[in-house]
Amino acid sequence: MKKLLSVVVLAFSVISPALSSPPATFSEAKVIAKQKIYLDQANSAMGDLYCGCKWTWVGKSGGRIDPESCGYETRKQQSRAERTEWEHIVPAWTLGHQRQCWQSGGREHCADDDPVFKAMEANLFNLYPAVGEVNGDRSNFNYGMASGVAPQYGQCKTKVDFNQRAAEPRDEVKGLVARATFYMFDRYKLNMSRQQQQLLMAWDKQHPVTVWEKERDRRISAIMGHSNPFVTGQRSWTSGYKPVGDGVVSAVAAQAPQPVPKPTLASASTAIGVIIGNQKSHVYHLPSGCPGYTQVSVKNQVSFTSESEAQAAGYRKAGNCK
Structure with missing residues (x-):
């Protein structure tokens, strides 16, 4: 009976991720993707994205490939051939190169300073476990036909x-x-070449939505708060399609910086002035006794009127406060 109950609980946790919220970072997305979307897929007939290989989970979000399950043979990179990696179906390079942040400082700069890129990089609809070697070989290449290439x-x-x-x-x-x-x-109002559009439109028609793709969409939509309209049939990509860009607006609104008011007398329960939190480290500083109070960059500042308010928001007091 206990065994049956545990199976039911596991199944519910995998296929019913209710009350979840979208991941804020790529690292968080990988853990959520494992727990809420792909946990029961490691030994499914579908397998990993590119080769259909089965795998066993390792650590918080990784996996170890079973090459015999799919007849996989290493091309060159043995260590990557042995593990799963999280493939961005649309490469992060492609996403970033249409953002100003990438031109200013590459992926790291985008991940630090661009809320739209953060949302794109962590979007669960764009992630899928894949054999690491194939993921690495794919690099940032577009999808295309490789008819002249022998099996690799x-x-x-x-x-x-x-x-x-x-x-x-x-x-x-x-x-x-x-x-x-x-x-x-x-969703993010990106520009796609005509050649890429034509190829993907052909694949869309030739390979209709499968039962698993519908289930995957259902699981992800329960976390993200919306579905992929190209899976549900609400939208259809046709020649000359104009991207909507609804994700750009929501990403900016969700991560808009909160202004820090000027300190006022007795506005905090512990000292004079407001309490300043660092939304990047989730550490807060008191106006008195905390050396880091004046060192939090403006873009990362968030204010609280009391320590209890800061703690309720998930922040902890800086360790160097006296």
Whole structure:
């Protein structure tokens, strides 16, 4: 009876991620994706994204590939061939290169300072476990046809054309990656080449939405608060489609910096002046006795009227406060 109950609880936790909220960072997204979306998929018939390999979970969000389950053979990178990695269906490079932050300082700068990039990088619709070696070989290449390329990974059907800088996924996921790409370009108002649009529109028609893709969409929508309209049929990408960009507005609104008011007499319960929190480290500083009070950058400042308010928001007092 106890065993049956534990199975029921596990199933509920995997397929019913109610009351969840979108991940704020890529690191957080990987953990949530494991726990809420793919936990029961490691030994499913679908397998990983590119090769259909089964795997065993390791650590918070990683996995170890079972090469025999899919006939996988290492091309070159043995260590990466042995593990799963989280593939961005639309590469982070592609997402970032259409943001000013990337031009100013690359991916790290975008992850630190651009709320839209943060939302794109952590978007669960764009993540899927994949064999690490194939993920690495795919790099930031667009999806394309690699018909002239011989098998590179044993029985794995995904191929990478290094000369043409294109990756052709196995047929089983061509529709899924097309609709995930449509979603990302539509939600964040990105520009897609005509050639890429034509290819993905063809894959969308040739490979209709599967039962698993619908279930994946349901699980993710319970966390993200919305579905992929290209999976549900609410939207359809056609020639000349104009991206909506609804994710750009929501990302900026959700992470808009909160202004810090000027200190006022007796406005905090513990000392004179407001309490300043660092929204990046989730540490707060008192106006008296905390050396870091004046050192929090303006872009990371958030104010509280009391320590209890700060603690309720998930902040902790700085360790160097006297």
